[in-house]
Amino acid sequence: MDFAPRIVAWQRQHGRHDLPWQNTRDPYRIWLSEIMLQQTQVATVIPYYERFLQRFPDVAALGAADQEDVMPYWAGLGYYARARNLHRCAVEIMRDWNGRFPPTAEAITTLPGIGRSTAAAIAAFAYGERSPILDGNVKRVFTRHFGIAGDPSKREVEQRLWALAEAQVEAAPGLDMASYTQGLMDLGATLCTRGKPACDRCPMADSCIARRDGRQAELPTRKVRKAIPERETCMLVLQHEGSFLLQQRPEPGIWGGLWSLPEFDVADDPDSASRALGLEPEQRYELAAFAHTFTHYRLHIRPWLVPVRAVSLRESALPERWVPADKLESMALPAPVKKLLQGLVDAGMQNSLFTTSKT
Template identity: 55%
Template structure:
């Protein structure tokens, strides 16, 4: 018994399997190079190359590899250094090292023939649960499930499984579901056609983007199809936590006016008026000196602003600019009356700061202006 919750009683596991088998035989792929053989060595090689790698990329590598290493024995007897050139460009080079080790392991502990038991296959280097299932099903007709990216897509959509499939709890649920589906299937099934059919569906009608449900034999009872969730399932990988940035803003005051700069059109807050912004307090201080401000700015209470792609910690610094002019030469640097803040095009956090300056009673007391 599996322990995953069963929120989808409408689906019929037995019909799921038989429908996929029929569809695969009529509409599935039948001419991929590794489908022409029952040789476990070639099937294994293809499954390793296909890990996280698209079919179109693998095909040439697969042929080249087999010309040089036509049998498991040939591979096992070679040096690893002779193998690596045939993997160069494919990526994930641990696959090639494990491939070589695996060939030697099969030679040494299984008499040169891949075992049929998926658990024994999965104990070999570079072979996990899903690859072991595929080898057992394709090479030996063993009735055992796989759970690769294609199958995850078909299962999450058809059965309505939510949560990122890379999450271990979700993946465990999917494996349990895959076992239960096979357990409920007819006593005799073409396991190779079923396994291939799942992958053909996942790379065809049930593609990642814009699935062609009208071409899918399962659409009439598909959870995602029924609820219009094709583009929400599988649940996408949660986005990495947004980075935290920080900046310092200068509140330059003179005679109830505040000094603002218009931001460039490109970039964040494009075209809006904002307080002069600096990466660090030193840059802010030297800017004040350049403008002839002789007193030190006072640090005010900070605030955080959340964007879609980062968080921004803002530290305001306030200083009076006695004797400063309210006329600026550059049009994108101007003094504005504090009371004017509701009419200005200001970023939200800046508006909050300026509003607080215009209504000092609403915020904690700002630092006393310079005594000199």
């Protein structure tokens, strides 16, 4: 009872008001922030957001750009389909909406990469539309406050939460939707956190079921996570006169659209893998293996440094490019590849990096 107005009152006094995407009603800026913030924390997003906005200040600038020019500004953020969809949206808005962002949450949902919650957030912030959100923060706040057990990603539980979200808005005529939506996010991000919720400072503590029953640690119910599989790959660091050979990853798929190192099966060897690309190895150095963990599997990477003489390449299914060391910064590289190449460049290709020498 009285849920939404209390959230608003708390937000105005204790919420966040100076995030880079606040204090604007520009749908473009709001939209960009919502996409970047999908499954990504605020502190991670901020520098990406600033860089992106500087390069693409409005939907016209983004729509006029090639996707190729967009990807470097997303490299390292993850979920690269978000960037591809963002660019598709901009093209679509310029073509189908006369350059104006769609005026309702329902219309916004038709755009690629924007679901119900993201559309509602954009509509609430930009237009004040009375559409509720249901993101990770809201799921945590609601499951605790209303004592909803069960994995929130399950359809049945999620439907209950959507119904609760709708009910809170309907029960509050004249609600300031921007403040309410921001308040839910702020509460989840700053007080009703996963680990140690600050119930002593929470404006909803007196009506919170989890608080009453001492079940804050059990809600929201954890999802049962299966053991993640292990995968293994070898990567070729083909090097010629200070440049590295990069291949553009196909989409869809992991790292789609990013530039990565050529890979070969662990059963094969770096020399034949290099020759398969039309390159003759001068040497081959096994670099230190390392692991990279994704949400759904762990990838063991075994990199080989292979200096080559000729740079004539064979026909390849993937776009390929020789990239000088000092131009790597401008390329859209997967995080582990960036780390690997940066390490090589920073160390000046010194032998200390090699676990084993020539084989």
